[in-house]
Amino acid sequence: MPRVTLEKDKTLNNIVDAPCGECKRSTKHKVLASIDLSGREETEETLIYGWDNEYQIIQCQGCETIMFRQSHMNSEDMEHVAGPTGWEADYVTFEDYFPNPEKSRTGLSDDHLLPEKLQRIGDFQPSCPNKTV
Numbered sequence: 001m002p003r004v005t006l007e008k009d010k011t012l013n014n015i016v017d018a019p020c021g022e023c024k025r026s027t028k029h030k031v032l033a034s035i036d037l038s039g040r041e042e043t044e045e046t047l048i049y050g051w052d053n054e055y056q057i058i059q060c061q062g063c064e065t066i067m068f069r070q071s072h073m074n075s076e077d078m079e080h081v082a083g084p085t086g087w088e089a090d091y092v093t094f095e096d097y098f099p100n101p102e103k104s105r106t107g108l109s110d111d112h113l114l115p116e117k118l119q120r121i122g123d124f125q126p127s128c129p130n131k132t133v
């Protein structure tokens with residue numbers, strides 16, 4: 001059975017870079033609350049499968065807008081990144097923000113006129129942008 005651990009406010013007051021929908025660019029955000037969940041399935045010597053999920057309420061340090069950030073990593077999704085000594089394997093981080101900062105607020109001001117289902121489609125964004133690279 002996987003072992004799941006939960007840690008509250010582990011990243012409290014950390015500063016993270018995140019896209020801000022109001023500032024329309026990536027800005028510094030302060031973590032106001034966080035939950036870290038991780039699951040490990042392992043034997044004495046070997047990790048079979050592991051995952052880490054982060055849930056954070058973050059606030060833009062420019063315009064003070066508050067949003068929700070969620071990230072996911074696991075031991076099977078790896079990517080190769082250029083490091084100081086060549087290509088290095090690293091875990092892929094999947095990130096999601098709510099509300100979606102890339103959605104134009106002014107462009108969709110008639111949102112309420114659409115049936116609910118269409119609004120959901122309009123909100124849909126690929127949840128794993130890193131994977132397509």
Ligand SMILES: [Zn+2]
Nearest residue numbers: 020023060063
């Ligand atoms: Zn902002």
